[in-house]
Amino acid sequence: MSGWRQRVRDGLTRNVAVTSPTAADPDLRGRTYGIPYDQVWRAALRLASGRLRGWTLVDADDYDGVIRAEIRGTLFRTVDDFVARITLDSDGQTRVDARASSRGSRGDFGANARRLRRFFAALDEELAAGRPGTSRLTGQAARRPPPADRRHASH
Numbered sequence: 001m002s003g004w005r006q007r008v009r010d011g012l013t014r015n016v017a018v019t020s021p022t023a024a025d026p027d028l029r030g031r032t033y034g035i036p037y038d039q040v041w042r043a044a045l046r047l048a049s050g051r052l053r054g055w056t057l058v059d060a061d062d063y064d065g066v067i068r069a070e071i072r073g074t075l076f077r078t079v080d081d082f083v084a085r086i087t088l089d090s091d092g093q094t095r096v097d098a099r100a101s102s103r104g105s106r107g108d109f110g111a112n113a114r115r116l117r118r119f120f121a122a123l124d125e126e127l128a129a130g131r132p133g134t135s136r137l138t139g140q141a142a143r144r145p146p147p148a149d150r151r152h153a154s155h
Contacts, residue, residue, distance in 0.1 A: 015102035017112035027117045030097040032089060033127060040094045041065070041086055043126040048082065052122060055082070071100070071115060079103060082115065096123065 019030035033040050041062055048069040049057040058068040065086040070079050084098040098119060100112035 015104070015108045015112065016099065017101075017108075017116050018099045019097045019116060025113070027120065028113060030095065031120055031123065033094045033096070035094060035127065037065075037086065037088055037094045040096060040123075040127065043123055044084055044086060044096065047119060047122050047126065048084065051126075052118065073111075080108075080112065080115075082119070084119070096120075 017028065019028050021029055023029045044067055045057070045060055048055055048060070048067050052071075054072045054074060056070045056072070058070055060067045067082075067084040067086070069082045071082055072079055080100065080102045082098065082100050084096060087095050087097075089095045098116055100115040100119075102108045102112060
């Protein structure tokens with residue numbers, strides 16, 4: 001099946017996005033931070049508690065490292081689910097992985113992958129605000145640079 005046909009089929013049939021260290025999309029590989037668990041936990045909790053528009057905290061268990069939230073869509077007012085797992089990896093680095101899923105059996109047209117990207121971009125910003133000028137990520141870029149035509153649009 002050609003690339004665009006596969007993307008259309010996926011958009012119509014998939015309603016879940018999950019981070020994985022081997023994901024083809026670098027934005028969906030989760031994050032590994034070289035900062036203490038507690039700082040990452042608090043930042044993720046703030047985001048899931050409503051700092052991101054439409055998000056409502058459902059449950060948070062810092063012992064197990066799980067944050068659950070509901071996300072209310074702006075257009076159709078659907079309610080979808082978000083779960084983040086925050087752990088320490090074998091090197092003592094703080095690892096964040098997440099899952100976003102639509103309730104029901106409809107396709108999401110990539111909405112859940114966009115939610116994960118938005119969450120991780122906000123988490124990167126939230127954590128970087130604590131120490132300006134320092135990189136908080138280990139081995140991964142927080143974001144890809146914008147396309148060249150947008151970088152120089154103001155010149």
